[in-house]
Amino acid sequence: TRATDSPSPDVSPDPSPSEDGDNSEGAVPEGYLGSWSGSIDNASGHSTRELVIRQGEVGEAVLTLTAEGPLATGGTYRCVFEASLTAEPAEGEAVRIGPSTVTEGEPMASCTPGSPTTLTLLPDGSLSRENTSSGEKLTYTKSG
Template structure:
C-alpha cells in the first residue's frame, strides 16, 4: 500500500513538473506571458514563414533561432530536476520537440522521462511555436511519466527560450546549450 502511495505521489509530482514545467513550490523561472501575434502582412490571417525573414529555413516551418538544445533546472523539495529540450526543423504535424526530464522522485529513487511533440501550427515569422500535446516515448519508471498539454515556445529578448502552457499557465525558461 505504501509503495502505491509513493508511486502516485512521485507520478503526480513529475506530471506537475512536465505540464508547464514549474511546480507551485519549485524553483522554476516564470516569466511574462508570451507576446501576442500580429496580423499577417496580407491581412489574411494565414500563418507561415515570412519569405523576407532570414530566420526561416526552407527545410521546415521552425525559425532557425529556435533550433538546438536548451536546458533548465527546477529545484524541488526532492532535489534538482533537469530538463533538456531539443528543437529541430520540421513541418506542421512532425515531431520538432524532444524533452528529457530527470531528477529525484518524491519518496526516493530517480525518474527519467523522454517526450516528443509535434509542431501544431506554422508560426508567424519569428514565432512563437505552437506545440501540440507531448507523448511519452520512454520512461524509467514509466509510471512517473505523463503526457503534457499543448504548449507555446517563445524566444525572450535576452536570448533565452520560454515554454508555457497554451492559454496561460505555468512556464519554464531555458538557456541555450
C-alpha cells in the same frame, strides 16, 4: 506594334522549383533550433530538463524533452517526451507545440504526457516554454 493576343510565358501553370516548400527545410524559425537546458527545484530536489528542437513541418515531431530528477519516494526518474508542431508560426510569433507523448520512462509511472505548449524566444536569448493549459512557464538557456 505589340502582339497582345499571344500567350505570356509567365502565366503557364507549370510548377517551378522555387515553389513554396521546396526552398525551406521546415517551418520552425532558425533561432529556436538546437539544444536548450532548464531546471526545476521543488520539495523532491533538483530536476533537469533538456529540450531539443529540430526542423520540421506542421504535424511532425520537432521537440524532444528529457526530464530527469529525484522522486519524492526516493530514487530517480528519467522521462523522454516528443511533441509535434501544430501551426506554422508567423514572423515574430510564438511556436505552437502540441501535446507531448512519452517515448521513454524510468519508471514509466512517473512520466505523464504533457499539455500543448508555446515556445517564445526572449530578448536575452533564452527560450520560454509555456503550458497553454496551466500557464506554467520554464525558461531554458541554449546549450548547443
